[in-house]
Amino acid sequence: MDAFYASVELLRYPQLKGMPVVIGGGRRKVDEAIRDLPDGATLADIPVAAFPRLKDYVGRGVITTATYPARQFGIGSAMGLMKAAKLCPQAILLPVDFDQYRAFSRRFKQIILEIAPLMEDRGVDEVYIDFTGVPGGQREGGRVLARLIQKSILQATGLTCSIGVAPNKLIAKMASEFNKPNGISVVYESDLEPLIWPLPARKVNGIGPKADAKLERFGMRTVGDIAAKDRQWLIANFGKATGAWMHEVSWGRDERPVVTESEPVSMSRETTFERDLHAVRDRAELGAIFTHLCEKVAEDLQRKGYVGKTIGIKLRYDDFKIATRDQTIDRFVDDGASIRRVAGLCLKRVPLERPLRLIGVRVGALARANELPTGPQAGPLALPAGRTAERTDSTASLF
DNA sequence: TCTGGGGTCCTAGGACCC
């Protein structure tokens, strides 16, 4: 989907069309501004001048989506809002409304499923679709079906998307970016050399900042640069799995199927504080937030019908370093109190001297609540899994 | 006043088992 969150917002606020708009981060300021908007008016009547601006924002948020006009200013996803404000202070800033985006997400995926039943969910705004068995799916190399999907989604939701059609997921993903927004691009196997090899290595799904930097150190910038190395060289320098994978990818090879069903592995909740908190000085506040996160994860588990037996925490310190701890218990749980208890044990095993910026709670090793073996869930001897909590000085009785 | 939140997968070492 093209600039998905922003596009959904523009459906509500059509008066912002063509303007630099960003969706992002910490809510409070934006919520206040929206609340103060003149009442009686419908959303579409709100004068542009009444919307909050990036320059008025104070806080720690990042941009999730920027409209294309905003991108003209150099603003992009994941950029800190404070930095974006320097690039384009007059850009309009809207708060994220996940419920709304999820609703639109369901609608566009439903449209696709009615046309092509083999669809892999890749998050709120992206999917893979297998055209192979769809009637007419091969006409004009898939372009006809892609057009139908675009048209149907636009009709049902008012939203545009960009589609890449290719022999596999790897190339299709890259192709989908060739013609944004509202574009279609069909890439054949024979296009590898002219269309894929010139691309920056970073465009490959799976090559991130670290791998890219390492490639750079070898003087390699493009996918073609990778393809030019032999397999053994890549394996020697990037490891057995990564090296072999890079070789395959650079030659456009990818055999991964379109996966239509999957089970969640973990569920988590985390939050970044408005200001850094200290385990001792801000103990009460931190404790309340921690408990709240445990309750939210529990709600999520229960609403979706899952239980889990690995409970974990995540801290991000003021220096941005991350620490995680987890503990596997001998039964499956989905209630806030149990999660809170085990998460509290995890907290006692992690250094708490530095100020904290973020705290998170995670439940993993999930199983469907209705598919658990009946009777007592205890393992063979209910041995304490993992080590027991070791208390560290300042943290001993905090939580 | 840099840098969100929710995920998956991989690696690597240690415990433990046969």
Place this chain on the structure above:
DNA sequence: TCTGGGGTCCTAGGACCC
């Protein structure tokens, strides 16, 4: 003065993606 070879599970960190 030597100590295999599998396997699984647990834990911590990290890369990456949307």
